[in-house]
Amino acid sequence: MVKRLALLEETPSQTAGPYVHIGCIPSFAGVDGVYPEDLGLSPIREGARGEAITITGSVIDGTGWTLRDAMLESWQADATGRYPGQEGADPNVTGFCRFAAAADSGEFTLHTVKPGRVALRDGRLQAPHVSLWIVGRGINTGLQTRIYFEDEDNSADPLLSRIEQRPRAATLIARRTAPGHYRFDIRLQGEGETVFLDL
Amino acid sequence: MTDPLMPRRWELHPVPRDEDYKTSVTRAPDLPLLSMESTPAEETGPRFGHSLIGPLDNNLILNFTGEAAIGERIRLHGRVLDETGRPVPETLVEIWQANAGGRYRHVKDTYFAPLDPNFGGCGRTLTDAEGRYEFMTIRPGAYPWPNRANDWRPMHVHFSVFGHAFGQRLITQMYFEGDPLIERCPIVHTIRDRGQIERLVAPLDMQNARGMDYLAYRFDIVLRGRRQSMFENRPEGM
Numbered sequence: 384m385v386k387r388l389a390l391l392e393e394t395p396s397q398t399a400g401p402y403v404h405i406g407c408i409p410s411f412a413g414v415d416g417v418y419p420e421d422l423g424l425s426p427i428r429e430g431a432r433g434e435a436i437t438i439t440g441s442v443i444d445g446t447g448w449t450l451r452d453a454m455l456e457s458w459q460a461d462a463t464g465r466y467p468g469q470e471g472a473d474p475n476v477t478g479f480c481r482f483a484a485a486a487d488s489g490e491f492t493l494h495t496v497k498p499g500r501v502a503l504r505d506g507r508l509q510a511p512h513v514s515l516w517i518v519g520r521g522i523n524t525g526l527q528t529r530i531y532f533e534d535e536d537n538s539a540d541p542l543l544s545r546i547e548q549r550p551r552a553a554t555l556i557a558r559r560t561a562p563g564h565y566r567f568d569i570r571l572q573g574e575g576e577t578v579f580l581d582l
Numbered sequence: 583m584t585d586p587l588m589p590r591r592w593e594l595h596p597v598p599r600d601e602d603y604k605t606s607v608t609r610a611p612d613l614p615l616l617s618m619e620s621t622p623a624e625e626t627g628p629r630f631g632h633s634l635i636g637p638l639d640n641n642l643i644l645n646f647t648g649e650a651a652i653g654e655r656i657r658l659h660g661r662v663l664d665e666t667g668r669p670v671p672e673t674l675v676e677i678w679q680a681n682a683g684g685r686y687r688h689v690k691d692t693y694f695a696p697l698d699p700n701f702g703g704c705g706r707t708l709t710d711a712e713g714r715y716e717f718m719t720i721r722p723g724a725y726p727w728p729n730r731a732n733d734w735r736p737m738h739v740h741f742s743v744f745g746h747a748f749g750q751r752l753i754t755q756m757y758f759e760g761d762p763l764i765e766r767c768p769i770v771h772t773i774r775d776r777g778q779i780e781r782l783v784a785p786l787d788m789q790n791a792r793g794m795d796y797l798a799y800r801f802d803i804v805l806r807g808r809r810q811s812m813f814e815n816r817p818e819g820m
Binding site for chain 1: 586587594596605606612613617665667748804
């Protein structure tokens with residue numbers, strides 16, 4: 384007999400369901416008064432350093448329909464590429480934001496600062512990016528993806544470079560629509576399916 | 583530098599697309615995920631402090647109006663560990679659930695079971711130094727949902743856990759021992775591994791129940807762990 388590895392197994396995911404807002408963004412669900420305010424209202428505070436940017440987008444299913452019940456979370460480094468809690472990180476960047484697809488239009492909006500470049504363990508620099516986690520009804524395990532920026536040099540990014548079908552890399556790159564404004568749509572399946580990540 | 587996360591074992595998780603859970607059919611990615619070793623984005627994550635947590639945040643019986651919600655009083659408790667068996671201390675655990683009649687307090691829930699004026703349906707807490715958490719709540723009701731013609735969700739509580747790294751992020755659901763609807767639920771059965779389903783079914787825990795007050799259920803949660811090696815953190819090929 385081979386000795387078994389003494390590792391535990393991860394608890395399985397289950398869909399966040401259509402009412403995820405009750406637990407995560409209660410005021411969006413119409414539940415007011417339990418907490419003073421929703422968690423993760425903004426990834427930045429007054430005085431955050433760097434370029435202020437706004438990213439808008441939507442989450443689209445395989446039929447082309449925009450989800451109205453998705454919830455998203457973002458996590459990012461500050462303008463110098465340091466994550467909150469790391470030495471020298473901007474104290475006004477909390478890095479974390481929660482936001483929902485709007486109940487009427489399905490649009491989401493993220494106001495933040497553009498993150499800096501972050502090195503991998505081997506020293507290679509990644510292009511600036513915001514990490515996203517998407518949950519909702521019909522999504523059995525939260526989907527990871529990333530927002531990169533059209534007006535940055537993404538050519539040597541280690542993650543983007545691993546995408547074999549080169550045109551698919553464009554699904555991770557937010558389009559600049561005006562100074563400081565970007566558009567990032569997430570396609571769950573079908574033509575133009577967003578690259579989802581297993582990191 | 584942080585340690586890399588252990589790769590997620592997808593066979594332990596639900597299949598993304600399942601005909602019996604109809605909404606998943608148009609929302610599951612068709613193409614394979616792009617796999618890579620975790621990066622600082624997944625190895626770091628938001629941390630929340632005790633100043634966030636109000637004294638009644640983990641008491642769903644009282645935290646909406648201060649008056650008691652209707653329903654069978656229960657205590658939910660357990661530990662948050664990682665795959666290496668280490669406790670995950672000081673991490674945020676959030677829950678949400680339907681009321682005793684199976685109705686959610688959500689602008690989009692139109693089921694005709696009544697709202698309980700004293701039940702909001704959400705709670706949160708931080709784990710202690712040993713990864714322990716607990717909530718007081720009422721047992722949620724089962725409810726019908728639009729999927730196949732007569733599908734009912736078993737009684738369940740939704741759990742959201744952060745861990746210490748964004749790549750550990752997990753949302754799941756806890757079920758109650760003995761509920762006959764568990765076997766019939768297409769959402770439960772998106773998980774193919776029998777043992778993994780059973781891990782979501784919290785056993786009745788009479789040792790931690792209190793006479794003339796509440797029943798207890800125990801639910802332990804395991805998040806992804808980190809690989810630790812002295813060979814990490816050096817340039818490729820050295």
